[in-house]
Amino acid sequence: MIKDLLEIISCPIEDRDFVISSKKKLEEDGALTIPDFLNKRVVSDLVKEAKSHQHLAFYTKSTHNVYLTPNSQEYAEDHIFNRQIISSKGCITTDQIPNNSHLKTIYKSDIFKNFIANLVNEKALYEYEDPFSSINVHYASEGQELGWHFDNSSFAVTLLLQKPKGGGVFEYVKDVRDSEKADFAFEKVERIVEGTLKPSILEIQPGTLVLFKGKNSMHRVTPTIGDLTRYLVVFAYNSKPGVSLSKSAQKTFYGRIAE
Numbered sequence: 001m002i003k004d005l006l007e008i009i010s011c012p013i014e015d016r017d018f019v020i021s022s023k024k025k026l027e028e029d030g031a032l033t034i035p036d037f038l039n040k041r042v043v044s045d046l047v048k049e050a051k052s053h054q055h056l057a058f059y060t061k062s063t064h065n066v067y068l069t070p071n072s073q074e075y076a077e078d079h080i081f082n083r084q085i086i087s088s089k090g091c092i093t094t095d096q097i098p099n100n101s102h103l104k105t106i107y108k109s110d111i112f113k114n115f116i117a118n119l120v121n122e123k124a125l126y127e128y129e130d131p132f133s134s135i136n137v138h139y140a141s142e143g144q145e146l147g148w149h150f151d152n153s154s155f156a157v158t159l160l161l162q163k164p165k166g167g168g169v170f171e172y173v174k175d176v177r178d179s180e181k182a183d184f185a186f187e188k189v190e191r192i193v194e195g196t197l198k199p200s201i202l203e204i205q206p207g208t209l210v211l212f213k214g215k216n217s218m219h220r221v222t223p224t225i226g227d228l229t230r231y232l233v234v235f236a237y238n239s240k241p242g243v244s245l246s247k248s249a250q251k252t253f254y255g256r257i258a259e
């Protein structure tokens, strides 16, 4: 049965005071966590659903720099700009998630979209036009990790479904650079990658919603330890309608290209 959004979540996202305090937290910390965003029953339904689709996941193991750009000959091979970082994970896409999934109810809900839009100071938020990019479920099994990086998008919305026995920790350093000013913050980035600048940790439990501004805050997810796979949902929106991920990015991230 397709449930209504308000039967799926257990926090007052239409309440003015809740919105104001959430917004304040996001602005101060660069990240907002809402523990127990989902009802407990819904978390266990979604874990079952994620597990049943795990065999469809497309696995990638890639190296990239922290800026997620191609290397540049402007800098020496061993310069921090060209430093190669490893990321590996599996991923399923919007079209592989059932239409009656709670994930689609949440993602498409006007109440939810308005809540997020309000927090990130956008008038409205729109789905991706391509059939892959709007909702992704990420799988990180033993040893898989997301290396240090800055996001290309100004914000990300995630929902943890299953937490591994060890590792899978979201670490971040707030406001490392100012992307508006083409600021690369080489010295700070190098200290983070070398481990001499200690990051903050985001405490995330299954059912926690996270809104994270990752364009200027450098972050990573440490390798999963143990045989319980980390399941994480990513909800991606655009500030204008009709946006598709480029065909080359579709191929890289999802292993296929939409018709």
Ligand SMILES: O=C(O)CCC(=O)C(=O)O
Residues within 6 Å of the ligand: 138, 146, 151, 156, 158, 170, 214, 219, 221, 232, 234
């Ligand atoms: O897995 C996470 O918690 C964060 C994911 C992330 O940083 C990304 O997809 O860019």
Ligand SMILES: [Fe+2]
Residues within 6 Å of the ligand: 149, 150, 151, 156, 214, 219
């Ligand atoms: Fe990220």
